[in-house]
Amino acid sequence: MTKPTPQNVSAMAEAxxxxxxxxxATRIASSIGPALEGFAPIAGTLPFDLExxxxxxxxxxxxxx
Numbered sequence: 001m002t003k004p005t006p007q008n009v010s011a012m013a014e015a016x017x018x019x020x021x022x023x024x025a026t027r028i029a030s031s032i033g034p035a036l037e038g039f040a041p042i043a044g045t046l047p048f049d050l051e052x053x054x055x056x057x058x059x060x061x062x063x064x065x
Contacts, residue, residue: 003029003033003036003037004028004029004032004033004036005029006022006025006026006028006029007025008029009025009026009028009029010022010025013025013028
């Protein structure tokens with residue numbers, strides 16, 4: 001997704017247990033849209049090893065050495 005619609009925002013907020021009204025969903029969609037569009041060229045290209053859960057493993061390996 002490169003630019004969320006208010007409907008997308010409403011659905012995600014509802015799934016997270018924090019429902020929002022239509023005006024709030026519209027404001028969120030219009031404010032986060034440009035940031036998501038900025039990442040569109042690299043979307044899906046980041047390797048999985050950059051996933052945050054591996055941070056703890058890497059830190060333990062560094063300390064162990």
